[in-house]
Amino acid sequence: MAYSWDNRVAFVVRYLYDIDNNGYLDAHDFHCLALRTCVLEGKGDCSATRLQKYQHIMLSLWEEIAQLADFDKDGVVTVEEFKNAVQNSCIGRKYEDFPQALKAFIETNFRMIDINTDGIIGIEEFRYDCVQRMVVEDIKEIDEAFNSLLNVSSRSY
Template sequence: MDNNFFQCKTGMHFDSFDVDGVITREDFEQLAQRFLTGIGFTRESSQGRSILDGAGQFWDNLAQAADGDQDGRITRQEFSKAVTDGPLGSPDDFAKAVRPWAEAVVQAADVDGDGRLSTEEYRRMLGALSEGREAPREMAFTGGPVAVDVAIEAVQQFYASGDPSHPTSRFFGQV
C-alpha cells in the first residue's frame, strides 16, 4: 500500500463529502440523494430507503472513528487523524466503514434482482457513483455480468484502495 496515495485519496473523499469545511450526517444524506438522482430512484422507493440507510450507516461508522469531540461534525483534521493513525488507518478498516454504503449502492443497481449486475446496471452504478466524472473505460465496460459480491468489493475499493494502480483509484483522475 502507498500510504501517501491513501492519505491523498481519502483527503479527496473528504472534499467530495464536504460542502462547508466539516462533514456531517447531512452531507451523507446529500451524497445519498446525488446517487439516487444519478441512478434514477426516489427517496421514497425501497431502493431509496436502502441507500439513505447505507449512507447513514457509513456516516455512523466514520463519526464513531473520526469525530473525536463527538459534536456531530468531522473536521479535516479529525478525518486526517482517523485515516492516518487512527481507527480508519488502513484500507481494510476504511473498507469496513464503507461496506453498508457499498452494499446499498450495489443492491440498488441490481434492478432486476438477479444477484448480478449487467453491463448496463454496472455502468449506471458507476455513473451515479462518479457523479458526472467519466469512469475509467476498463471499469465502465465489464464484458458481462458482475456478481453482486464482486461489485460490492469494487465499490469498497473505490473508497478504500491504497493501490494507485487499482482501476477504481482513477475515478478522481490523477491523485
C-alpha cells in the same frame, strides 16, 4: 506534493463527501449522499423505496463514521479528524479488516462511478465523475490524474 497521502484523503473529504461544501462532514452530507446515490445508481430513477433504503444506509454510515472520526464529539468530522480516523483504522491493514463504515464508504462511491457496472473504473467513467464534481479546464488534467492512479510508483502512503 500533489499526490501525498494527506492530499488524497483531503480530496476524498472535500470533493466526494462534503456535498454541501462547508469544509467538514456532518449528517446533512450523508442525507444528501443518500439522494445522490439513489439517483446515480438508478441512472435518474429515484423510487421512494430505494431512497428510503439509501437514507437508512447513509444515516448508519454517518453514525459509524462519526463514532470513528468525530474525536471532539461536536457533530462534525473535519478533514484532520477524518485523516486520523483513516490512519488509525486502515493503514497497514488489509481491506477486509477495515471498519465496516469505511468499506461501505468506498464501495458506495465505487458503484456510483462504475457506470457500466463492470467492476472497473475506466478513464471515461473517471472523466465523467470528475467533471460532475469540479471545474476542469482541460481534459488532460483529468487524464493525468487517472494515469497517476495507475502508476504504482506515484503512490505515497
